Amino acid sequence: MGIQRIESVIYSVDDLDTCARFFTDLGLAPRERGPEHAVFATLIGQTLHLRTGAATEGLPPSVEPGNNTIREVVWGAETEEDLAGFVAAVGADREVTRDDDGVFHSVDETGFGVGLTVAGPSGYEPAGQRAANTTGHVSRWNEALHSVGEVRPLRMCHVALNIPKAGREEAVAFYVDRLGFIPTDIVKPMGVFMRVPGDADQHNFLLCHRPDKASVNHVSFEVPGFDDVIEGGNAMIEKGWQEARRLGRHTVGSNVFRFVHSPAGGRVELAADMDRVDDTYGPNVHETAPPHHIWTLRTSRDA
Ligand SMILES: [Fe+2]
Structure with missing residues (x-):
């Protein structure tokens, strides 16, 4: 409900x-x-x-x-x-x-x-997943991987909005108390991740504190998998759009991501493999922001 x-x-x-x-x-x-x-x-x-x-x-x-x-x-x-x-x-x-x-x-x-x-009807029939191999868990035999082809976002999985730090508790309470949003991870220096009861994504909504201004942060589009994140981001770059952040995986939500600057404001994210959670999850209160660096793609080749 x-x-x-x-x-x-x-x-x-x-x-x-x-x-x-x-x-x-x-x-x-x-x-x-x-x-x-x-x-x-x-x-x-x-x-x-x-x-x-x-x-x-x-x-x-x-x-x-x-x-x-x-x-x-x-x-x-x-x-x-x-x-x-x-x-x-x-x-x-x-x-x-x-x-x-x-x-x-x-x-x-x-x-x-x-x-x-x-809410409207979904009508979406999930396609089969790309099989993955690792020793002990082999699911792809006699078959090479190919391009995923044209990347089509499955859905808008979350929206992230920047809000002024002053009044942030009231801003969150509007969604929690009146609309039934469920806080999942509260990162005290950064913001509050929330999901809606009808969705299991670790977050569908993020209110991100900024010192003194409100603005759009990003809209995230779920794609089927990691290869879609890579190919979708590459396709945007080939069409002349500007990447906003290096490929990585978030530590809160665990989704792999690429970000592209949007001419409509803020950025868009291509996301895959986000944590799914139920009512037993959280809210987790983080006194400090969890580290970003675990899955940030580093390279020594740029120098
Ligand atoms: Fe996001």
Whole structure:
């Protein structure tokens, strides 16, 4: 029960053509295109929206300078009853509006738009996994690996937003107390990782403290495996996009990652093999930030 997944992410952008090309190159499926908006979908049917000009009317104000940022994240509840409860909880002290599609809209403590709806159907049929070999556990015989081909993100698995350090407890409490998010790892100097009850990813949402500003940090796209992370990142670089961080594996969440700067604001992450957790997990409280360096790819060849 409760929130099942990210349903939509809505960006406002200056350059619609460039941003539409970016998300096309990332492997999302184009759904709609107009002079001032574009819509893309993941394989499980979540939507990513780009809006410019008059199409941004009605969105909450940007939380950071400029237009290229996330203006709203829409969360999908399991049932109409759940949805009604969330709308009531959010509406206790702020305006909530309902649009013609039945999606409710409000803002969180930082000013990021929060949308609420009933989660759409996934319709995704998982393909077989690439077999792996190690001595004692051999599952691939007489078969060489080949390119994964065009990388298509399965889903938006998490969103990370930067929030000002002052007021961070209230910012987290909005999602925990009103929308039922579950804190999984609390990294005191850095931020709070949360998941939603309908998803087992170690996190679906991260509120990352920054000294004094709010901004978009990244949206993460799950791909099937490590090879997809490598090939997907390579494909973006070949198309002219800029890598933001060297390939690695996170110590919180354990996902392998590549990051690419997004013209729509912040970065996007290609992610695979994140920890899956249930209600027995956490919340783990980390007094200091867990080390980043364990799986950061080092090389002595750059010098
Ligand atoms: Fe991430």
